[in-house]
Amino acid sequence: xxxxxxxxxxxxxxxxxxxxxxxxxxxxxxxxxxxxxxxxxxxxxxxxxxxxxxxxxxxxxxxxxxxxxxxxxxxxxxxxxxxxxxxxxxxxxxxxxxxxxxxxxxxxxxxxxxxxxxxxxxxxxxxxxxxxxxxxxxxxxxxxxxxxxxxxxxxxxxxxxxxxxxxxxxxxxxxxxxxxxxxxxxxxxxxxxxxxxxxxxxxxxxxxxxxxxxxxxxxxxxxxxxxxxx
Numbered sequence: 001x002x003x004x005x006x007x008x009x010x011x012x013x014x015x016x017x018x019x020x021x022x023x024x025x026x027x028x029x030x031x032x033x034x035x036x037x038x039x040x041x042x043x044x045x046x047x048x049x050x051x052x053x054x055x056x057x058x059x060x061x062x063x064x065x066x067x068x069x070x071x072x073x074x075x076x077x078x079x080x081x082x083x084x085x086x087x088x089x090x091x092x093x094x095x096x097x098x099x100x101x102x103x104x105x106x107x108x109x110x111x112x113x114x115x116x117x118x119x120x121x122x123x124x125x126x127x128x129x130x131x132x133x134x135x136x137x138x139x140x141x142x143x144x145x146x147x148x149x150x151x152x153x154x155x156x157x158x159x160x161x162x163x164x165x166x167x168x169x170x171x172x173x174x175x176x177x178x179x180x181x182x183x184x185x186x187x188x189x190x191x192x193x194x195x196x197x198x199x200x201x202x203x204x205x206x207x208x209x210x211x212x213x214x215x216x217x218x219x220x221x222x223x224x225x226x227x228x229x230x
Contacts, residue, residue, distance in 0.1 A: 008034070010044070012086045018072055019146040022114055024058075025071045030087070033067035038121035039097035039200075039228075045089050046078065052091055053077070054230070056202070058117035060124035072117040072148060097122075097200065097228045103131040106194040110183055110211055112140045112203030115230065116148050119202055127160060136164040136190055140183040140203070142171045166190065184210050188218060201227035 014026035036042075038060045043052035055077075059070040078088075097118050107126065109119040116139055126135060141147055147167050157165040168179035168186055179186055184207070191197065199215060201208045208229040215225050 007091045010088050010090045012084055018148050021075055022072055023075055029067035036093040037098055038125040039118045040093040040095040042090050042092040056118040058120050060121045072114045104133045106133045106197035107135040108194050108197040108199045109137045110201050112207045115203030134162045138166045138183050138190055140168050143169055187214055198224045205229035
C-alpha cells in the first residue's frame with residue numbers, strides 16, 4: 001500500500017476491544033470531512049516525523065457522521081495505550097479494493113483477520129444502498145474469540161435474507177459447530193453456489209495469493225477477482 005494524497009489530522013474518539021489481538025478505533029477528521037470510497041485505506045502516524053502505516057477504513061461514509069470512520073488494528077499497532085483525544089496525522093485515501101460490477105450482482109467477500117476491515121465497509125455500503133444480489137462473507141480466524149464484529153454480522157445475517165455470514169476457525173474448540181480450517185478449503189463450495197459472483201479478497205498475502213490462484217483455476221474471470229494483501 002502506498003501513494004500520495006491529502007494530508008490531515010484525525011482525533012481518536014473511541015477505542016474498544018474487538019478480540020484478544022485487535023482493537024477497534026473510531027476517528028474523526030479535524031477539518032473538512034474526508035471523502036472516501038468503501039474499500040479504501042489511509043496512512044497514519046502518531047506524528048509528522050514517524051513513518052506512516054496503512055490501515056483500511058472499516059466503515060462506509062455516513063451522512064449523519066461525516067468525517068468519522070472506524071479502523072480495526074492489531075493491539076501492537078500504533079500505540080497500544082493510545083487514549084481518546086489523541087491526534088494522529090493521516091494521508092489518503094488510497095486503494096483499489098472498490099466495487100466493479102453494477103449492484104445486483106452476487107458478492108462473495110473473503111477475509112482473514114483484520115482484513116475484514118475494508119470488506120465491512122463494502123458490506124455497510126451494500127446494505128445502506130439497498131442492493132438486491134446475494135452476499136456471502138467467508139471470514140477466517142483462529143477461534144471464536146477472534147471473530148471480529150461477530151454480534152453485528154450475525155445480526156445482519158438474521159435481518160437480511162440475502163446475506164450469509166460464514167466464519168471458519170483454524171483452531172476451533174470441540175464445541176464449535178461451524179466451518180473449520182482455512183478459508184481456502186471452503187471457497188470452491190461458496191463460489192459454486194454463487195455463479196457470476198464478484199469476489200473480494202483481503203488478508204495476509206499468502207491467503208490472498210492462494211485464493212486468487214484457486215479462483216483462477218476454477219475459471220473465475222480475472223476482472224471479477226479484486227484482492228488486497230497486508
